[in-house]
Amino acid sequence: xxxxxxxxxxxxxxxxxxxxxxxxxxxxxxxxxxxxxxxxxxxxxxxxxxxxxxxxxxxxxxxxxxxxxxxxxxxxxxxxxxxxxxxxxxxxxxxxxxxxxxxxxxxxxxxxxxxxxxxxxxxxxxxxxxxxxxxxxxxxxxxxxxxxxxxxxxxxxxxxxxxxxxxxxxxxxxxxxxxxxxxxxxxxxxxxxxxxxxxxxxxxxxxxxxxxxxxxxxxxxxxxxxxxxxxxxxxxxxxxxxxxxxxxxxxxxxxxxxxxxxxxxxxxxxxxxxxxxxxxxxxxxxxxxxxxxxxxxxxxxxxxxxxxxxxxxxxxxxxxxxxxxxxxxxxxxxxxxxxxxxxxxxxxxxxxxxxxxxxxxxxxxxxxxxxxxxxxxxxxxxxxxxxxxxxxxxxxxxxxxxxxxxxxxxxxxxxxxxxxxxxxx
Amino acid sequence: xxxxxxxxxxxxxxxxxxxxxxxxxxxxxxxxxxxxxxxxxxxxxxxxxxxxxxxxxxxxxxxxxxxxxxxxxxxxxxxxxxxxxxxxxxxxxxxxxxxxxxxxxxxxxxxxxxxxxxxxxxxxxxxxxxxxxxxxxxxxxxxxxxxxxxxxxxxxxxxxxxxxxxxxxxxxxxxxxxxxxxxxxxxxxxxxxxxxxxxxxxxxxxxxxxxxxxxxxxxxxxxxxxxxxxxxxxxxxxxxxxxxxxxxxxxxxxxxxxxxxxxxxxxxxxxxxxxxxxxxxxxxxx
Ligand code: HEM
Numbered sequence: 173x174x175x176x177x178x179x180x181x182x183x184x185x186x187x188x189x190x191x192x193x194x195x196x197x198x199x200x201x202x203x204x205x206x207x208x209x210x211x212x213x214x215x216x217x218x219x220x221x222x223x224x225x226x227x228x229x230x231x232x233x234x235x236x237x238x239x240x241x242x243x244x245x246x247x248x249x250x251x252x253x254x255x256x257x258x259x260x261x262x263x264x265x266x267x268x269x270x271x272x273x274x275x276x277x278x279x280x281x282x283x284x285x286x287x288x289x290x291x292x293x294x295x296x297x298x299x300x301x302x303x304x305x306x307x308x309x310x311x312x313x314x315x316x317x318x319x320x321x322x323x324x325x326x327x328x329x330x331x332x333x334x335x336x337x338x339x340x341x342x343x344x345x346x347x348x349x350x351x352x353x354x355x356x357x358x359x360x361x362x363x364x365x366x367x368x369x370x371x372x373x374x375x376x377x378x379x380x381x382x383x384x385x386x387x388x389x390x391x392x393x394x395x396x397x398x399x400x401x402x403x404x405x406x407x408x409x410x411x412x413x414x415x416x417x418x419x420x421x422x423x424x425x426x427x428x429x430x431x432x433x434x435x436x437x438x439x440x441x442x443x444x445x446x447x448x449x450x451x452x453x454x455x456x457x458x459x460x461x462x463x464x465x466x467x468x469x470x471x472x473x474x475x476x477x478x479x480x481x482x483x484x485x486x487x488x489x490x491x492x493x494x495x496x497x498x499x500x501x502x503x504x505x506x507x508x509x510x511x512x513x514x515x516x517x518x519x520x521x522x523x524x525x526x527x528x529x530x531x532x533x534x535x536x537x538x539x540x541x542x543x544x545x546x547x548x549x550x551x552x553x554x555x556x557x558x559x560x561x562x563x564x565x566x567x568x569x570x571x572x573x574x575x576x577x578x579x580x581x582x583x584x585x586x587x588x589x590x591x592x593x594x595x596x597x
Numbered sequence: 598x599x600x601x602x603x604x605x606x607x608x609x610x611x612x613x614x615x616x617x618x619x620x621x622x623x624x625x626x627x628x629x630x631x632x633x634x635x636x637x638x639x640x641x642x643x644x645x646x647x648x649x650x651x652x653x654x655x656x657x658x659x660x661x662x663x664x665x666x667x668x669x670x671x672x673x674x675x676x677x678x679x680x681x682x683x684x685x686x687x688x689x690x691x692x693x694x695x696x697x698x699x700x701x702x703x704x705x706x707x708x709x710x711x712x713x714x715x716x717x718x719x720x721x722x723x724x725x726x727x728x729x730x731x732x733x734x735x736x737x738x739x740x741x742x743x744x745x746x747x748x749x750x751x752x753x754x755x756x757x758x759x760x761x762x763x764x765x766x767x768x769x770x771x772x773x774x775x776x777x778x779x780x781x782x783x784x785x786x787x788x789x790x791x792x793x794x795x796x797x798x799x800x801x802x803x804x805x806x807x808x809x810x811x812x813x814x815x816x817x818x819x820x821x822x823x824x825x826x827x828x829x830x831x832x833x834x835x836x837x838x839x840x841x842x843x844x845x846x847x848x849x850x851x852x853x854x855x856x857x858x859x860x861x862x863x864x865x866x867x868x869x870x871x872x873x874x875x876x877x878x879x880x881x882x883x
Contacts, residue, residue, distance in 0.1 A: 411875050
């Protein structure tokens, strides 16, 4: 997706087709010869993992949708029938339910990688913002998906979250009525959520295409946080990064399989195996684990409207991050003071997640407020100031120097070896 | 250092994900004791004789109040289940009367059950079930083993991710069935309700369903019952049966999982060495 491709297909048909639609050239230049910084570590494999998870969710989802019935009287039992009577239906359903969690595991690592290595900084601001949009769409998709099995948590989670919009002055009530398709969560809600749950992943797919396009303009950031300058700094995407991504992906799928096949309900909530019942409120209404930090922020604020704003603000603030962080040095590897605050931010997010699962009372509320304050302070106070006052470590002159040391970067040997397999194949 | 970071990241992620499991807490009941289940762990399988005994307990005791609407007679003969024969299942189904229709004359009629029929419900509707049980509806048993759980608290819930402890529901049900006592520990129990140590809030609408010697177990070669005819044993057997009813594909799932993971580990090994080989061409040190 960057620049012109001089790829020439081998077959006559290929050449004929390429003159009319140069798609093979596009693929060739984006995923075969594309020059990637040679120093990428395994955190950079999560982009590929995310793409895999999106495809996996769409494939399992489409087959589930062939058997699923979006009707309040049928939904719960139709999911159970998928588990019992459809060939490998249990596998589809557990892959899809745990796949959503794995998707979020991967996206949190991916976002954390970006925060640490400063991947949001110039010239990657648009790339970063597209990522934030994908994250939002994922959350909407997962939230609506969780409503579909129509268990107690589906119903009550939907009730609590949709009700949040009613806090918005003026338009709130109207929005909620449109979300519900009526005056409470019911059949119309389930139907429209199913429709949107089917639609949004394809919108994600579209934004992912833009995300990759925007990525291939400057290319990947890297652990050293400096731009590639010469050929010595890079390696062709294939075979170096295809094999590395493949290895990481298989390891990730092992992790995914552990949950799917051995502890498929570990990340779920037992109450969702009870059919939705508007007359019985569960003792604790808890969202899925991946929403817990945001849920904690919501409940930390005593005012409903401000709570809702804080929750959405906690994600919206990511959009402004490229301009909030004032540091000239991109990578956290050369910012010792930043690192301390960064790891505190990660720990803080985990504690927020834990608090989101706790009842909103006593010390938990106080802790939630402190953690919420740190969450926002990190973006609004710490990053703007730190960039001005911190003392950073010397940044290497080039990526090659960061990998091979000052002497190694001078030898053309390594780079020559790197490009040879590609020119042959 | 690198390895340390990876481990630290793994711990962080697992702590985060585990947060959800901490969700419920703050009840005053003791934690149900853990039992040894044959279906626990990566190689777990159901004990067919136990499932058959558990089914007997369900049929003779619980089925007068609890429905099991998602389970069909034919399921009892499916692989990975109690292992009844087709013939046994047909005969069992035929011993029940099932409402069918309307026929060509537009009338509902009763016929003998067939293997494809769902397990018949004891009550015609929810209202009837509530009316017969002092206002409380006995929950359906199809997925109850997955619909009940309890919080093991930090850090055990994290350990469970690795040890694959997934039997919260069955351990709870086993404890519940043995949790009745005459000593109410100062809890006020209204008429028509009962004290139970393990039920949240301690007051349950279900009368003590099991007593020693109530269900006759199949005899072994020595003429003695296959398993003790006690409340403790009944509770375990019926709970195991409920686990099967909730997760009839459990054996298939674990077997498939083992094969999938084994394959993936081999594949990961191949990729690892290929990666090493390819990268060795360009790496200065490491
Ligand atoms: C971004 C990708 C997706 C995510 C994150 C996602 C997430 C989820 C979640 C969390 C559930 C609830 C799982 C449960 O507890 O049972 C669910 C259910 C469902 N999803 Fe998706 N989904 C995605 C894509 C799709 C697509 C593309 C389709 C259809 C074409 C689909 C169809 C369904 C159906 C039919 C259900 C109900 C069955 C069930 O609950 O297992 N999903 N989804």
